[in-house]
Amino acid sequence: MAENHDVESAPARWTPPPGWPAMTRDQVRAALTAPGMPFEMETVVIDGRPTRTWKNAPASLRAIIEASRAHGHATCVVYEDERVSYDAVHRATAALAHHLKAQGVGKGDRVALAMRNLPEWPVAFFAITALGAICVPLNAWWTADELAFALADSGSRALICDGERWARVASVRGDLPALEACIVSRIDTAPDGAERLEDLIGPSAAWKNLPERDLPPADIVPEDEATIFYTSGTTGRPKGSLGTHRNICTNVLSSTYNLASAPLRRGEMPPEPSRKVILLVIPLFHVTACSAAMAGYFVSGHTMVFMHHWNAGEALALIEREGVNLTGGVPTIAWQLLDHPEAEKHDLSSLELVSYGGAPAAPELVRRIDKGLGAAPGSGWGMTETMATVTGHVAEDYLNRPDSCGPPVAVADLKIMDADGTRELPVGEVGELYAFGPMVAKGYWNRPEESAATFVDGWVRTGDLARLDEEGFCYIVDRAKDMVIRGGENIYSSEVENVLYEHPAVTDAAVIGLPHKQLGEEPAAVVHLAEGQEASEAELQAWVAERLAHFKVPVRVVFTPGMLPRNANGKILKKELGALFG
Incomplete structure (x- = not known):
């Protein structure tokens, strides 16, 4: 079936195969969301507002970890030489959940989670949320002060972390009176004032030998609070985004x-x-x-x-x-x-x-x-x-x-x-x-x-x-904050960056605004070249000038030996790039 396309955005280098698209977007939506289909929708009232939802989405994170038991001995996580099955992950999750409950963790309590991607991460996440507690995932790249801010801001009662993060948190724990309990993984001996996760559930290789047991009882509905994810904080202090079980379970479908x-x-x-x-x-x-x-x-x-x-x-x-x-x-x-x-x-x-x-x-x-x-x-x-x-x-x-x-x-x-x-x-x-x-x-x-x-x-x-x-x-x-305004003309940095990426030598690029007395700002670019490739400032300026209006051409191009600085979410830290221009 014929379909109108955005002519400006259609790339010259890709030709649709004959008959594509066979269905319009509206037809696809109607087919996938029809009654009885996996993506069927229903309208529910959320905070007083009628909202379309996935009818078949899991009701909670607790429902997800319970359903995962059906995957049995299928491999859930591979980490270096560790291979852990879904059955083993559930056994470890149930064991940790029972321990947290015995420590008094319950519905609405905040429990922070700070570690690199390890098999323990999903175990801790589901153990916390299956109790109706609120998991607070913390950026593993943060410094001690940044971790302390989020722990204090969230009012976390407990922290589950790895040894690397504990080394940072231990130095500021005295400033966190609300933090009652800490559980540390991947550490040889239990530190003062904390428990060792392996002493509670064993190392990942031993999870399969834990008793098979149900999760502790908990009453959880989709609109209950489940997580606090902190914004990337590229400017100022990060804010904690409060999410519900429905929020995160919506993404499953x-x-x-x-x-x-x-x-x-x-x-x-x-x-x-x-x-x-x-x-x-x-x-x-x-x-x-x-x-x-x-x-x-x-x-x-x-x-x-x-x-x-x-x-x-x-x-x-x-x-x-x-x-x-x-x-x-x-x-x-x-x-x-x-x-x-x-x-x-x-x-x-x-x-x-x-x-x-x-x-x-x-x-x-x-x-x-x-x-x-x-x-x-x-x-x-x-x-x-x-x-x-x-x-x-x-x-x-x-x-x-x-x-x-x-x-x-x-x-x-x-x-x-x-x-x-x-x-x-x-x-x-x-x-x-x-x-x-x-x-x-x-x-x-x-x-x-x-x-x-x-x-x-x-x-x-x-x-x-x-x-x-x-x-x-x-x-x-x-x-909005990354747009460069040159003499009243709006320059969308992504537009210039996309042109730079088309150059065969460019593998990383960012455009920022440099102050200008008369024009307010002028565009400038920071570029990293692919290994073995070469390009000069003048060459890249000419490349952009051939493809975009003159006022969008970077007035300066600085080259970096490595990839541009990013936060843990992959966003370029543009506020750090201005210093490269002296």
């Missing part, structure tokens, strides 16, 4: 809805569900990994492969060794896999999908994944305040619109508002993106004024500048 759409668009039936192997390298303390990935993997019985730290060469070896079907997380990871000098020496034929979110991706990356890895590209848009997935983009739709983050999933709504938030803008106009749906968080923890400013009548103000096309595909143009 949102992620699979996106994947089910692609076959229908090409005229095929979605395949029967099957277990996959996923190289999960982004931190679980971020909503992309925890909500959009891990929660759904426990429902489907997928295998998660963790790494001690990201290394593209080691990742390539793991993909080959474990037969990894899906990886990604943030665009940087995909770029490094593609540009690694050893990539062609590894068998990557098992890869089916390279998907990412959390940071903007250049259209050139979409094409490179398709041609260079032979895998389908996937992306989506969401934020901490939406518990991850709001839009989804995969396969042919992504190749056809590589500068879009996709349309909203069926239970979500998007709108574009003017600067003061009083008027909805028409199709094609750029304004601030607002999002609505069952994934939108309740607000910020103990921040009523900031909550009121960001969460408006059930909609979340994203701070992203975006536009929608006639079919509802969303295009993130820039973060």
